[in-house]
Amino acid sequence: MVASTNITGSYLDQGSFNYDDLTSVRFGDVEGLHVFLFENGRQHQVFYEQLADRNILITKYPLYDADPSNLDDWLFVHNDEHQRIASELNLPNPFNLLDSDWNVEDDFYNWMSIHVTMHQQIEEALTA
Ligand SMILES: [Zn+2]
Numbered sequence: 001m002v003a004s005t006n007i008t009g010s011y012l013d014q015g016s017f018n019y020d021d022l023t024s025v026r027f028g029d030v031e032g033l034h035v036f037l038f039e040n041g042r043q044h045q046v047f048y049e050q051l052a053d054r055n056i057l058i059t060k061y062p063l064y065d066a067d068p069s070n071l072d073d074w075l076f077v078h079n080d081e082h083q084r085i086a087s088e089l090n091l092p093n094p095f096n097l098l099d100s101d102w103n104v105e106d107d108f109y110n111w112m113s114i115h116v117t118m119h120q121q122i123e124e125a126l127t128a
Pocket residue numbers: 040044078082115119
């Protein structure tokens with residue numbers, strides 16, 4: 001389990017990133033998925049604003065909105081944001097988040113653990 005961290009910065013002062021909410025969702029748990037989607041959407045909004053402060057504008061998708069019964073579109077645009085953020089920040093991004101199948105339990109947990117690592121790398125890059 002990954003602990004929450006407090007980070008400083010103009011936008012990040014408003015709250016800490018809750019990494020527990022990015023990792024605690026269980027396979028097939030729709031309620032937990034909503035918690036995940038909310039926290040993930042919030043963090044992506046902070047990333048977007050931090051990049052905009054550096055005059056880097058990426059396409060912003062409405063990541064809060066997702067239909068748990070049909071996540072293909074969400075998975076696609078979310079992955080797209082991650083690829084763009086990683087390339088703008090020169091982060092190593094060897095993993096394509098679309099290569100995991102959320103209908104397969106092991107893939108799902110694998111995705112979650114790689115994804116939270118990506119968020120932590122972005123946070124580090126933005127606060128460096
Ligand atoms: Zn994300």
